[in-house]
Amino acid sequence: MSCGRSPAARRDRPSAHAEIPSFDDLVTDPELAPLAMLEAAGLVLIQALVAANPEMLQVDDCPRTALEPVTVAAHRVVAACRALHEALDLYRARVRECRNRNDNDEIPF
Secondary structure: OOOOOOHHHHOOOOOOOOOOOOHHHHHHOOOHHHHHHHHHHHHHHHHHHHHHOHHHHOOOOOHHHOOOHHHHHHHHHHHHHHHHHHHHHHHHHHHHHHHHHHHOOOOOO
């Protein structure tokens, strides 16, 4: 199995930016502020890891071929950042659903 540069390798280089909540979002759901900070920190961390370990671009999703233990560890951190990003997306979606459901109520309490 070849570990050449694959589409998966490009996932280590974030193309999206962290979702910045609006003022109105923060008034009703203040927990979105630290979530945005976590997401931004994760995106910066991934870029820093790839910059420090450029070989990650060649062995994405198959760290067993990596020679350096630090590269293997960096892959694990990237995987954790991806999982965190997915969890944050899910949380934000549920917050929106809850907010939309509550906005449709005639009585706001």
